[in-house]
Amino acid sequence: MVxxxxxxxxRNDLGAAALVRAELERSGLSVFKDDARIRxxxxxxxxxxxxxxxxxAFVVLVGRDGVRRWxxxxxxxxxxxxxxxxxxxxxLPIFPILLGETKPETLPAFLRLFQATNWDGAASFxxxxxxxxxxxxxxxxxSTTFEGCPFVGLAAYRMDQAQLFFGRQKETLDALACFFxxxxxxxxxxxxxxxxxxxxxxxxxxxxxLLPLIEKGWLWRPSGRFDTWTRIGPMMPxxxxxxxxxxxxxxxxxxxxxxxxxxxxxxxxALRYWLRERKADKTAFLLAIDQFEELFTFADEDQRRQFDxxxxxxxxxxxxxxxxxxxxxxxxxxRFAQDLPRLVAVRNxxxxxxxxxxxxxxxxxxVIDGPARLAGLDASxxxxxxxxxARDEPGALPLVENALDYLWQxxxxxxxxxxxxxxxxxxxxxxxxxxxxxxxxLEPRQRNRALELLFRTVLIDPEGRRHTRxxxxxxxxxxxxxxxxxGRDLVDRLAGQRRLNSGGRHGPLRLITVxxxxxxGATAPRQDRWVNLIHETLxxxxxxxxxxxxxxxxxxxxAYIETNKERAARRERLQLMAREWKDRTGLPRLFGLTxxxxxxxxxxxxxxxxxxxxxxxxxxxxxxxxxxxLAAIAGVIGESVYWARVEHDLPYQALEARWAQILxxxxxxxxxxxxxxxxxFSMGSKSGVSNEQREHPxxxxxxxxxxxxxxxxxxxxxxxxxxxxxxxxxxxxxRDHRPVINVHWADAQAYAAWLGAMTGRACRLPSEAEWxxxxxxxxxxxxxxxxxxxxxxxxxxxxxxGCGSEWSGKQTAPVGSFxxxxxxxxxxxxxxxxxxxxxxxxxxxxxxGDGSAWREANGGxxxxxxxRSGSWDYGRVGARSAFRFRSYLSNRSSNxxxxxxxxxPSTSTDP
Numbered sequence: 001m002v003x004x005x006x007x008x009x010x011r012n013d014l015g016a017a018a019l020v021r022a023e024l025e026r027s028g029l030s031v032f033k034d035d036a037r038i039r040x041x042x043x044x045x046x047x048x049x050x051x052x053x054x055x056x057a058f059v060v061l062v063g064r065d066g067v068r069r070w071x072x073x074x075x076x077x078x079x080x081x082x083x084x085x086x087x088x089x090x091x092l093p094i095f096p097i098l099l100g101e102t103k104p105e106t107l108p109a110f111l112r113l114f115q116a117t118n119w120d121g122a123a124s125f126x127x128x129x130x131x132x133x134x135x136x137x138x139x140x141x142x143s144t145t146f147e148g149c150p151f152v153g154l155a156a157y158r159m160d161q162a163q164l165f166f167g168r169q170k171e172t173l174d175a176l177a178c179f180f181x182x183x184x185x186x187x188x189x190x191x192x193x194x195x196x197x198x199x200x201x202x203x204x205x206x207x208x209x210l211l212p213l214i215e216k217g218w219l220w221r222p223s224g225r226f227d228t229w230t231r232i233g234p235m236m237p238x239x240x241x242x243x244x245x246x247x248x249x250x251x252x253x254x255x256x257x258x259x260x261x262x263x264x265x266x267x268x269x270a271l272r273y274w275l276r277e278r279k280a281d282k283t284a285f286l287l288a289i290d291q292f293e294e295l296f297t298f299a300d301e302d303q304r305r306q307f308d309x310x311x312x313x314x315x316x317x318x319x320x321x322x323x324x325x326x327x328x329x330x331x332x333x334x335r336f337a338q339d340l341p342r343l344v345a346v347r348n349x350x351x352x353x354x355x356x357x358x359x360x361x362x363x364x365x366x367v368i369d370g371p372a373r374l375a376g377l378d379a380s381x382x383x384x385x386x387x388x389x390a391r392d393e394p395g396a397l398p399l400v401e402n403a404l405d406y407l408w409q410x411x412x413x414x415x416x417x418x419x420x421x422x423x424x425x426x427x428x429x430x431x432x433x434x435x436x437x438x439x440x441x442l443e444p445r446q447r448n449r450a451l452e453l454l455f456r457t458v459l460i461d462p463e464g465r466r467h468t469r470x471x472x473x474x475x476x477x478x479x480x481x482x483x484x485x486x487g488r489d490l491v492d493r494l495a496g497q498r499r500l501n502s503g504g505r506h507g508p509l510r511l512i513t514v515x516x517x518x519x520x521g522a523t524a525p526r527q528d529r530w531v532n533l534i535h536e537t538l539x540x541x542x543x544x545x546x547x548x549x550x551x552x553x554x555x556x557x558x559a560y561i562e563t564n565k566e567r568a569a570r571r572e573r574l575q576l577m578a579r580e581w582k583d584r585t586g587l588p589r590l591f592g593l594t595x596x597x598x599x600x601x602x603x604x605x606x607x608x609x610x611x612x613x614x615x616x617x618x619x620x621x622x623x624x625x626x627x628x629x630l631a632a633i634a635g636v637i638g639e640s641v642y643w644a645r646v647e648h649d650l651p652y653q654a655l656e657a658r659w660a661q662i663l664x665x666x667x668x669x670x671x672x673x674x675x676x677x678x679x680x681f682s683m684g685s686k687s688g689v690s691n692e693q694r695e696h697p698x699x700x701x702x703x704x705x706x707x708x709x710x711x712x713x714x715x716x717x718x719x720x721x722x723x724x725x726x727x728x729x730x731x732x733x734x735r736d737h738r739p740v741i742n743v744h745w746a747d748a749q750a751y752a753a754w755l756g757a758m759t760g761r762a763c764r765l766p767s768e769a770e771w772x773x774x775x776x777x778x779x780x781x782x783x784x785x786x787x788x789x790x791x792x793x794x795x796x797x798x799x800x801x802g803c804g805s806e807w808s809g810k811q812t813a814p815v816g817s818f819x820x821x822x823x824x825x826x827x828x829x830x831x832x833x834x835x836x837x838x839x840x841x842x843x844x845x846x847x848x849g850d851g852s853a854w855r856e857a858n859g860g861x862x863x864x865x866x867x868r869s870g871s872w873d874y875g876r877v878g879a880r881s882a883f884r885f886r887s888y889l890s891n892r893s894s895n896x897x898x899x900x901x902x903x904x905p906s907t908s909t910d911p
Contacts, residue, residue, distance in 0.1 A: 006074070100121060199393075275321070710832060831872055839862035
């Protein structure tokens with residue numbers, strides 16, 4: 001029997017409330033009518049709880065104001081007393097009364113469970129209802145109000161399916177109450193975080209439980225600060241959480257997405273300032289974020305960091321009325337501290353974590369009975385069998401819903417078949433068989449593509465313990481499915497769209513979902529639509545069996561994942577490398593491309609049009625360039641080896657200097673100035689010693705190039721390093737720019753041959769005639785370095801004994817220390833004797849007149865060769881243009897060096 005009736009009503013319905021109270025009291029019932037006894041304050045909710053607890057029936061008048069604010073708060077407490085106890089006798093009976101023209105559809109889904117009574121608020125109160133209240137006869141609405149399948153299958157419940165959402169009413173009310181804890185000292189809650197295991201129904205609780213009630217005005221703040229709530233979302237973070245946030249804000253506030261995206265890029269304070277500009281009196285914002293774990297599994301690192309700063313700043317701002325409702329998988333809670341350092345601090349102070357536990361047996365019965373009752377179905381044959389199987393399953397709800405959906409497709413009249421449920425292997429068997437039937441209805445090639453598409457929507461845990469879903473763009477999904485119309489058809493099939501006249505065996509099982517577009521199309525590019533796995537149950541296992549092996553709900557996809565697990569790891573690595581590459585510029589972007597070996601490993605892992613495909617295209621282009629370069633280098637190396645070993649018989653050391661020269665490095669090589677012109681001159685001397693006679697005419701028919709200076713140590717040392725030849729001694733005077741000494745005639749010949757190979761010019765020692773022709777430089781003086789006023793004297797103008805230079809009689813002078821002759825040639829008089837090509841002859845009798853080298857003809861002695869120029873330790877007589885001397889071929893001396901003659905730079909023929 002009723003001890004007290006709690007009467008809930010709106011202040012606009014005072015007249016009707018007074019009539020109800022009078023009628024109930026006339027029947028002997030005690031009525032608690034909240035007129036003045038409960039007022040807003042710190043203990044308001046506690047006193048309201050006490051009043052409802054003291055009542056044994058709850059009557060709610062629903063008029064034009066609906067079930068909002070205070071009436072909503074009272075109804076929440078009453079519903080908690082109804083859904084809380086497991087014993088029906090302890091449940092608080094609730095009696096909705098619809099006033100005037102109020103329709104049942106205006107009631108929150110939870111109140112629609114009860115049979116409502118229509119009353120105009122003025123006529124006599126129904127006696128039948130008074131008797132039901134007195135006897136506590138709960139009037140559950142048994143009318144058939146839903147056409148079609150009342151079960152949602154593997155998908156989460158949507159907001160428009162709230163009337164089908166059963167089994168979690170108590171949890172919904174308890175979660176909602178977290179936002180308005182008014183106990184003394186309780187912190188302000190700005191963020192309600194619903195966490196739970198995969199498959200526990202977090203998304204359904206948010207979308208079909210909490211959000212519809214909030215839309216009806218059931219989210220209230222006892223302080224009275226907020227009466228109206230603007231809902232933002234629900235959104236999922238995705239790969240680009242900041243852009244997804246911008247899209248949700250744009251829809252909720254009718255803003256241009258391009259402008260919203262730009263606004264959110266303006267630092268961590270951007271979100272709070274953006275919302276501040278749009279707040280109104282007694283209005284707050286509620287952002288709903290589903291699958292918060294995508295921030296850890298799927299989001300771009302930079303955007304995750306930006307998201308962290310934006311939300312932390314907004315939630316910490318007391319003047320920014322932002323509240324957050326989110327769902328997250330429990331096994332990702334440890335990632336907050338690691339990946340969201342700012343938000344984790346806010347979460348500790350302003351958030352209320354709320355765990356959604358496994359659904360109990362009574363809740364599962366409601367999940368089955370409630371929708372069945374709305375649709376006029378008989379589920380008695382399967383209800384207890386399903387409850388027995390699902391009771392210990394952490395992800396029971398999607399399994400039960402999928403089985404109910406399947407049995408509805410195969411229903412016998414209005415009855416769900418227990419025989420069929422058993423034959424199909426129960427909850428897990430129906431999931432597996434339904435999915436396998438869908439695949440079996442495809443051609444073999446389509447079947448493989450379908451499995452690959454499903455595989456791509458899974459973020460693989462290498463240890464196999466927590467695979468998670470990952471969204472992929474619709475364009476990528478279509479490409480994986482075969483591309484074009486064929487690919488789109490396969491995506492539609494997997495999304496539950498039956499082919500017309502297909503005759504397929506499967507019902508409309510959905511394995512994937514296709515999301516809505518992102519972007520407004522006009523002011524911001526419309527982003528790709530997203531494809532997601534319908535539920536993680538498809539990739540979960542019940543745990544190890546007796547043999548210690550996993551027991552997957554869908555073995556086919558599980559086996560495909562296990563077989564391709566290594567490929568999944570490569571895919572994740574490719575995605576990471578592509579994202580890092582995208583953010584680089586300049587040379588780091590080029591160096592961020594992958595190498596050849598990885599290109600083979602990444603084959604087939606990038607979808608057409610994706611960032612990964614673009615990354616691999618650039619990587620392949622770089623690899624092709626590298627191949628061309630390597631081929632070119634190999635060609636250069638081959639040519640160089642041939643040049644060194646075959647053409648010139650040089651050791652491999654010679655290649656280093658040649659490659660340096662090819663690459664444009666400046667090497668110490670002899671310099672050649674102006675071309676020595678062709679011409680005639682009188683060679684020898686009338687008054688000199690006998691070996692300078694007879695004076696005879698010589699005509700050089702062709703011009704030639706002779707080095708500006710004697711070969712220096714720097715130039716000769718390069719030759720020694722390239723050929724492995726031992727470097728000659730510098731006699732303690734220094735190397736570098738001093739003329740090389742201590743070289744015999746064969747050394748000079750070897751150097752000339754190497755220089756020719758290096759430069760591509762024909763090089764050799766000069767003939768004696770060429771040397772004297774160049775030394776005279778068109779003059780007939782003893783020394784072609786005339787002093788001022790035309791005197792023929794070289795004092796102070798050359799290095800020889802008695803020449804008066806700082807080096808005379810002491811050591812060699814650096815090449816080029818003295819002025820050049822008229823043809824730009826240095827040190828043609830003194831410094832060091834210079835080897836020439838000619839063999840020794842005691843006189844010029846029979847000498848050639850064409851300037852060629854004179855060898856053994858006419859009594860020549862090639863055991864000796866001619867030296868010209870004079871030297872630092874020889875008198876001025878030896879520095880004359882006509883002076884000639886001889887030396888053994890093998891003679892190495894501190895006063896003997898050489899210079900070279902080379903062909904024109906444009907030809908390699910003999911000069």
